[in-house]
Amino acid sequence: MVEIELRNLTKLFGDVVAADHVNLTIEDGEFFTLLGPSGCGKTTTMRMIAGLEFPTEGRVLFDGQDVTGLPSFERNTGMVFQNYALWPHLKVFENVAYGLNVRKIPKDQVKERVLGILDQVELEGMEDRFPTQLSGGQQQRVALARVLVINPAVLLLDEPLSNLDANLRVQMREEIKALQRRLKITTVYVTHDQEEAMSVSDRIAIQNHGKVRQIGSPTEIYNVPQDIFIATFMGRGTLLEGEATSTEGGVHMRIGNITLQGLDSTGSIKQGDMVACVIRPENYCIDEPIEPSNVLEGEVEWASFIGPYTEVRLDVDGNKVLVDVPPGMEAPVGGRLKVYIPYKNTIMLPLEE
Amino acid sequence: MPHSTTTRRSPPSLAASLRGNAVTLSWAEFPSVKEKVEKLRRELDPLTLVQTLVSYTILLAFLVAPLSSLVLQGFRFQGDLSLRWFTDILTSPEYVSLQSRGGRMFEVRRGVMYIWGFDHGILLNSLFVAFSVTVLCSVIGIAVAMIMGRYEFKGKSIFRVILLIPLLATPFVNAYVVGKVFNPQFGLLNYLLYDLLHVIPWRISVDGLVGLMVAQTLSYYPIVYLNVVASLNNIDPSLEEMAENLGATGFRLFRTVTFPLFLPGLVAGAVITFIFSLEDLGAPIGFIGATANPLAKNVASYQIYSAFAEACTGQISPKTSALALLIMIITVVSYVAVKTYTSRRSYAMISKGGRWSPRLRTPGLGVQAAICLSLLLLVLWGAMPQIGTFVLASTNWATSGTLPTRFTGEFFKALLTNKDVTRAIVNSLGYSFAAVAIMVLVGSSISYVVSKRDIPSKNILDMLATVPISVPGVSLAVSYFLFFSTPFFRGSLLDPLTDPALLLIIAYTIRRLPFMTRSVYAGLQQIDKSLEEASLNLGATRTTTFVKIVIPLIVTNVISGALLSFVYSMAEVSTSITLGALREDRVPITFFISQIVYGTAAVGAVSIGASLCILLMTVQITAMAVSNFVLKQKASFLGV
Ligand SMILES: Nc1ncnc2c1ncn2[C@@H]1O[C@H](COP(=O)(O)OP(=O)(O)O)[C@@H](O)[C@H]1O
Numbered sequence: 001m002v003e004i005e006l007r008n009l010t011k012l013f014g015d016v017v018a019a020d021h022v023n024l025t026i027e028d029g030e031f032f033t034l035l036g037p038s039g040c041g042k043t044t045t046m047r048m049i050a051g052l053e054f055p056t057e058g059r060v061l062f063d064g065q066d067v068t069g070l071p072s073f074e075r076n077t078g079m080v081f082q083n084y085a086l087w088p089h090l091k092v093f094e095n096v097a098y099g100l101n102v103r104k105i106p107k108d109q110v111k112e113r114v115l116g117i118l119d120q121v122e123l124e125g126m127e128d129r130f131p132t133q134l135s136g137g138q139q140q141r142v143a144l145a146r147v148l149v150i151n152p153a154v155l156l157l158d159e160p161l162s163n164l165d166a167n168l169r170v171q172m173r174e175e176i177k178a179l180q181r182r183l184k185i186t187t188v189y190v191t192h193d194q195e196e197a198m199s200v201s202d203r204i205a206i207q208n209h210g211k212v213r214q215i216g217s218p219t220e221i222y223n224v225p226q227d228i229f230i231a232t233f234m235g236r237g238t239l240l241e242g243e244a245t246s247t248e249g250g251v252h253m254r255i256g257n258i259t260l261q262g263l264d265s266t267g268s269i270k271q272g273d274m275v276a277c278v279i280r281p282e283n284y285c286i287d288e289p290i291e292p293s294n295v296l297e298g299e300v301e302w303a304s305f306i307g308p309y310t311e312v313r314l315d316v317d318g319n320k321v322l323v324d325v326p327p328g329m330e331a332p333v334g335g336r337l338k339v340y341i342p343y344k345n346t347i348m349l350p351l352e353e
Numbered sequence: 354m355p356h357s358t359t360t361r362r363s364p365p366s367l368a369a370s371l372r373g374n375a376v377t378l379s380w381a382e383f384p385s386v387k388e389k390v391e392k393l394r395r396e397l398d399p400l401t402l403v404q405t406l407v408s409y410t411i412l413l414a415f416l417v418a419p420l421s422s423l424v425l426q427g428f429r430f431q432g433d434l435s436l437r438w439f440t441d442i443l444t445s446p447e448y449v450s451l452q453s454r455g456g457r458m459f460e461v462r463r464g465v466m467y468i469w470g471f472d473h474g475i476l477l478n479s480l481f482v483a484f485s486v487t488v489l490c491s492v493i494g495i496a497v498a499m500i501m502g503r504y505e506f507k508g509k510s511i512f513r514v515i516l517l518i519p520l521l522a523t524p525f526v527n528a529y530v531v532g533k534v535f536n537p538q539f540g541l542l543n544y545l546l547y548d549l550l551h552v553i554p555w556r557i558s559v560d561g562l563v564g565l566m567v568a569q570t571l572s573y574y575p576i577v578y579l580n581v582v583a584s585l586n587n588i589d590p591s592l593e594e595m596a597e598n599l600g601a602t603g604f605r606l607f608r609t610v611t612f613p614l615f616l617p618g619l620v621a622g623a624v625i626t627f628i629f630s631l632e633d634l635g636a637p638i639g640f641i642g643a644t645a646n647p648l649a650k651n652v653a654s655y656q657i658y659s660a661f662a663e664a665c666t667g668q669i670s671p672k673t674s675a676l677a678l679l680i681m682i683i684t685v686v687s688y689v690a691v692k693t694y695t696s697r698r699s700y701a702m703i704s705k706g707g708r709w710s711p712r713l714r715t716p717g718l719g720v721q722a723a724i725c726l727s728l729l730l731l732v733l734w735g736a737m738p739q740i741g742t743f744v745l746a747s748t749n750w751a752t753s754g755t756l757p758t759r760f761t762g763e764f765f766k767a768l769l770t771n772k773d774v775t776r777a778i779v780n781s782l783g784y785s786f787a788a789v790a791i792m793v794l795v796g797s798s799i800s801y802v803v804s805k806r807d808i809p810s811k812n813i814l815d816m817l818a819t820v821p822i823s824v825p826g827v828s829l830a831v832s833y834f835l836f837f838s839t840p841f842f843r844g845s846l847l848d849p850l851t852d853p854a855l856l857l858i859i860a861y862t863i864r865r866l867p868f869m870t871r872s873v874y875a876g877l878q879q880i881d882k883s884l885e886e887a888s889l890n891l892g893a894t895r896t897t898t899f900v901k902i903v904i905p906l907i908v909t910n911v912i913s914g915a916l917l918s919f920v921y922s923m924a925e926v927s928t929s930i931t932l933g934a935l936r937e938d939r940v941p942i943t944f945f946i947s948q949i950v951y952g953t954a955a956v957g958a959v960s961i962g963a964s965l966c967i968l969l970m971t972v973q974i975t976a977m978a979v980s981n982f983v984l985k986q987k988a989s990f991l992g993v
């Protein structure tokens with residue numbers, strides 16, 4: 001088990017900057033996720049950890065040791081590929097035994113370890129099948145077993161659930177998480193799905209255009225996003241833009257007749273700056289809460305019953321605001337609605353150029 | 354106010370930062386050079402290094418070096434650089450003559466219409482024949498491809514197979530059969546149309562250059578057909594449908610939409626046809642055997658071949674090498690141009706998205722019958738050499754006049770009993786096996802390096818491995834002779850005058866390498882790079898990965914490529930009948946057939962040559978069947 005450190009890790013493909021000065025430390029035994037939109041450089045960053053891609057600049061350290069130039073077969077990482085990359089000409093047993101055979105482990109031990117790990121991923125009895133005779137979920141488990149059996153120092157998972165259907169995805173991510181807890185193995189997980197990332201990770205790094213924009217626990221990333229990209233990427237919400245009128249006791253902002261007060265997420269907003277106020281639809285209260293809050297009132301423009309709540313779009317003096325209205329509460333289109341948002345749930349971010 | 358964690362950095366150790374700085378400083382001005390050097394070091398693992406070195410060594414020693422000596426000789430006169438030999442060729446009427454130097458075209462004399470073509474000198478004759486054959490094959494090939502690629506009809510699957518019969522190797526004998534069928538006195542055609550049916554007012558003599566054209570067209574039209582059908586199947590049917598919606602139908606649709614889309618396939622097939630025709634020796638020698646018409650000799654390939662008759666003395670005239678060089682320049686330049694063009698075009702096709710289910714119409718029964726009838730006529734016509742070969746081998750047709758009078762098995766028996774014949778068979782088998790063994794090693798190495806590794810100059814490697822398909826066999830033979838009979842190699846195993854066996858093996862290897870690399874390359878393209886990466890990631894070196902993962906996944910492609918190369922090695926003509934002629938006990942099958950057809954072999958009867966061709970065809974059919982049905986590989990590479 002190791003601690004991984006990336007220093008200024010940069011990868012250029014011609015003119016494309018796939019990874020841009022990535023700096024981060026993944027702690028021993030941590031479940032760490034690289035999250036970002038497709039094409040932002042997550043896979044490239046992970047492949048540089050695995051030694052399948054080599055950085056244009058910067059270094060990769062395992063437990064303080066520089067491994068930047070080491071080929072993949074000398075790194076003892078275990079990578080699960082997005083397409084699983086199971087070898088079609090080898091049976092499940094042979095697929096899983098491959099890493100052990102390469103390490104010249106005695107035959108009887110190989111057998112014991114392979115059967116043991118197949119047991120752990122609930123594939124007992126499947127060892128004589130070929131990969132094409134397995135379902136997607138089973139293939140996924142074989143891919144996982146194949147890397148776990150060699151006791152890798154690091155487990156690397158590149159969008160491991162993207163080829164599974166929705167139900168299986170939730171089940172598998174719980175299993176992966178449980179397995180990781182049990183084995184206490186340093187894990188790097190790549191996904192573009194923020195819900196998936198939040199549900200499994202100890203910490204998350206948000207990547208965009210190759211750059212890491214923020215690193216933190218799921219709650220930090222969700223509640224205290226460091227820029228507008230992260231705030232909008234991490235969930236639904238409404239952006240309201242205006243000028244900071246005061247920074248006494250949080251940031252105060254005014255748009256027309258509306259005044260809003262919120263927390264300065266980055267701690268860098270000064271009076272007179274242009275700011276964006278991010279409000280998540282689930283943070284509204286229909287009745288006035290005990291804590292200090294902002295008030296918004298407007299006409300219901302559009303409403304859509306989702307199940308757990310009704311999604312409503314309010315027109316507040318020309319500003320469109322998304323609100324989740326709890327079930328059992330009427331919000332007819334054309335009617336008026338008054339909602340409250342606690343200050344502590346109102347995020348203020350500096351507006352970028 | 355809670356703050357999110359930003360990047361956590363542990364302070365780098367002093368030593369590390371010093372080391373890092375030193376490296377950064379020394380390379381600061383050339384970051385890209387540094388990256389390239391490091392990348393090269395990583396790419397050149399032991400396996401790749403060995404594969405690259407072996408491939409380059411073989412290609413440089415046996416392709417680049419000999420051809421360079423051909424180039425040097427062609428440009429040298431009395432020790433100086435000079436264009437003398439080329440100006441000689443281009444100005445002497447023997448090679449280039451705008452006025453006809455003889456020959457007859459649609460000329461009726463004493464009840465016979467002569468269709469021979471006019472003699473415009475060796476070089477122009479060659480180009481004229483090759484060009485006409487290309488045009489004829491393109492017309493037939495497109496027509497057949499449009500029918501096979503766009504219509505559904507009864508018996509189509511049978512036609513799909515029998516349309517390929519002309520590709521079966523019947524060297525020399527095919528032209529001999531054509532000559533015999535068109536013979537004005539006792540040829541089958543005249544017997545049928547003139548004596549029996551009285552539908553033509555004169556007997557017809559198709560011979561000379563036109564004879565070559567007919568014989569070659571019959572053999573080569575499937576090449577165009579195969580390439581055009583392949584690109585027709587890659588056309589997005591919605592493109593044609595859209596054009597139809599916009600009102601384009603019939604010929605207009607074909608001309609404005611379909612034709613431009615299959616043009617790359619057509620051009621690829623056409624250029625191969627052109628090259629094969631220009632370098633062909635089978636038709637001239639076969640025709641001379643059948644009719645002794647000297648006009649059939651007046652083409653470049655034959656002239657270079659006949660210069661080998663004197664090669665035993667250790668000399669090939671500079672003018673001959675210049676001619677060999679000239680036709681090689683023509684073929685190689687056309688090939689490279691077309692390859693560049695089609696690789697650009699086919700990427701555009703691929704980017705529109707993979708394979709389409711082709712657009713098939715099922716016409717009415719009447720039209721279906723018409724299609725079948727015309728295809729049947731074409732097949733009968735195109736398979737005439739193969740049918741004729743079979744008749745020659747199994748009856749007394751060679752000596753019986755217009756029609757055979759009895760069956761006989763004696764010519765097949767001769768394959769086993771005649772010492773000269775069996776020796777030729779054993780020789781050819783040995784050469785081909787040895788060549789295929791080298792091809793398997795070199796061909797898979799080249800394909801692997803080209804498709805999976807990222808080293809500089811891999812494009813050159815790719816080009817060197819595919820360009821031999823465009824190098825005329827006679828030119829390669831001349832270059833081998835010039836290069837390996839020099840004092841440096843004198844008396845060694847590479848000296849063709851000492852023993853041509855090794856050179857023949859190498860010549861087969863080089864000439865058939867494109868078949869091997871193509872086949873393996875196709876297999877490698879199916880292997881996602883993650884399959885190899887997963888192996889590396891689990892601790893296997895590149896060499897282990899190649900042995901345990903890559904080879905098992907491409908083994909069927911390797912075998913299929915080996916079968917194909919083996920077949921085409923057994924049937925190889927140009928170097929076999931030139932270099933192979935240099936020592937009597939080393940002659941391969943095709944040399945033997947050429948001597949029989951030519952009438953100089955002690956064994957005599959053309960029928961034995963025909964039965965040897967039957968043997969070749971059997972080998973070929975077996976190999977294709979194994980490849981198609983056992984290995985499930987499509988083994989018929991005749992493109993660029
Ligand atoms: N081998 C490659 N060659 C060229 N460009 C690449 C290569 N791999 C990735 N890229 C480019 O680098 C960027 C990041 O890719 P990737 O790391 O795969 O993103 P992600 O995994 O976040 O979707 C993309 O723009 C992609 O097109």
Ligand SMILES: [Mg+2]
Nearest residue numbers: 039042043159
């Ligand atoms: Mg990715």
